[in-house]
Amino acid sequence: MNGNIIEILITHKAGEELYSIDVASLVAGKGIEGDRYFNAQGTFTEALQESKDFEVTLIEQEEIDAFNNLTQLNYANHLFRRNIVTQGIKLNDLVGKEIVIGAATLKVIRLCEPCAYLTGLLGQAIMDHMVHKAGIRAVITVSGQLRVKDSIALA
16 A cells, blocks of 8 residues: 655645645644645635644545546645645545655544635535545654655555
């Protein structure tokens, strides 16, 4: 059960467009250095403080592609507002497990379901077709760097 990172996406403030970076520093208890949630600037920063699962979100490229094919839309990866786009690994199967991603270790907490905010940005099709397919939320248990093309495996 190995996959890899095909894109790393961050933005500095809530509501701003996410952009790609090639290398990211993941910091335990904080998130991805430079991202909105690392700096407590995310749309859901306050709401997620109790659950502490705001540090990293991941989504499968395969699910984005399936959504675009089904809906005949052509949404780019950054529009789904997740930090890490993966390939070759079923993310839902990782809930409750630890994974090694680049030099960091993450604990996968739960699914990252589509929300009213994302639906408002991209339309009802997101809610209709991405429930249980919109990725996962994880916390960083071991800090480290990761790069595009790094592998993802069970710890």
